[in-house]
Amino acid sequence: MTTARDLGARLRHLRKARQLTLSGLASLSGVAVSTISKIENGALSPTLDRVLRLAEGLDLTIGQLIGDAESGNDSPNSRFVPSRHGDGIVIDTRNYVYRYLCAELTNKRMVPIHARIKASSIKEFGQLEKHGGEEFLIVMDGEIVVHSEFYAPVTLKRGESIYLDSTMGHAYVSAGDRDAEVFCICTEPQRIERTDEVQPPQPG
Known part of the structure; x- marks a missing residue:
């Protein structure tokens, strides 16, 4: 299991490898320096x-940030990775326990996550979260309430699901007397190709 300290050490290594200061990464990511x-x-x-x-x-995919290595076999024919019970990278936060599956694939177009929902009310959850991409979530056990920036809350029971735009503020909270279990697939934010208007001369 990846601990907060493991992930922190990896983040520091990747930041310094790109010769970025804390303030430099804060400017690029929108995440506060203190955070x-x-x-x-x-x-x-x-x-x-x-x-x-x-x-x-950091101009990385989520897999490259939380995975075990920055490089991997990206040949289309090699993208076949089973995930066994207990596999994945676990990150325990205030509201969720995330288990990122198939983390060894560093350039995935989607991010599969098995999660346990800890927060039991929107007041306990706090500020709605938002990020790039889209996501699909299905309730595997328990019952949840989906809160969002633009829609009325929706209650989902076991086997029920929702698809939403992740750039909209949203939160999942457990509606029962125990933590709910969900499976979520998030797409990576669309990455903009960085090209210069004037291409440098090519050798030859």
């Missing part, structure tokens, strides 16, 4: 929206 510092020191487990924003700031 990045806490994550790097293992004092804070980042929520999914912060993981995605930090990955985008």
